[in-house]
Amino acid sequence: MSTLIQISENIEPITTTPEVVESIEDRTRRVWSESGADYAYFVVRFLQGRRKLPIQPSEIVKTQLYRMSDEIERKALRLVCEVSHEIPPSPEDERHLQVIDQFLIDHLAGRTLGHADVLNQLKLIPVRVAERKRFDATLFATVWESPKGMFSWLWRARV
Numbered sequence: 001m002s003t004l005i006q007i008s009e010n011i012e013p014i015t016t017t018p019e020v021v022e023s024i025e026d027r028t029r030r031v032w033s034e035s036g037a038d039y040a041y042f043v044v045r046f047l048q049g050r051r052k053l054p055i056q057p058s059e060i061v062k063t064q065l066y067r068m069s070d071e072i073e074r075k076a077l078r079l080v081c082e083v084s085h086e087i088p089p090s091p092e093d094e095r096h097l098q099v100i101d102q103f104l105i106d107h108l109a110g111r112t113l114g115h116a117d118v119l120n121q122l123k124l125i126p127v128r129v130a131e132r133k134r135f136d137a138t139l140f141a142t143v144w145e146s147p148k149g150m151f152s153w154l155w156r157a158r159v
Contacts (some may be wrong), residue, residue: 033145040079040113043065047101049100056072056087065101071146073151108154
């Protein structure tokens, strides 16, 4: 009992979109880059400092930095802070975030600071993003561009 399969000559070619043939790592990296999360990642790392707990989504939306950001920057900040399960921060972690967030606001206002090490960390964020881009160029077949001007208002401040 053999079954014959008849192939129609009217078969259309299969077309695939880049998302279908992308690896999971490439797709994740593309979404990350296109949303500007590289800048947001290093800004959040700056805010986190020596905190033990990563900054949670419910915390980032309460910061002055978040309120001053445009919608694209906010989306990137939320993406970077995304977690599967939020853990309430300790009072010390909350205090640290408020202090660093206020430091950024004072810096933008041009107030006298005196924390050269913290300012250097802020200055290095664009450098770290450029290093990430060079790393991506060696690891991934395609390097995706981040939106232009992400957090540029931080870089234009008196750094």
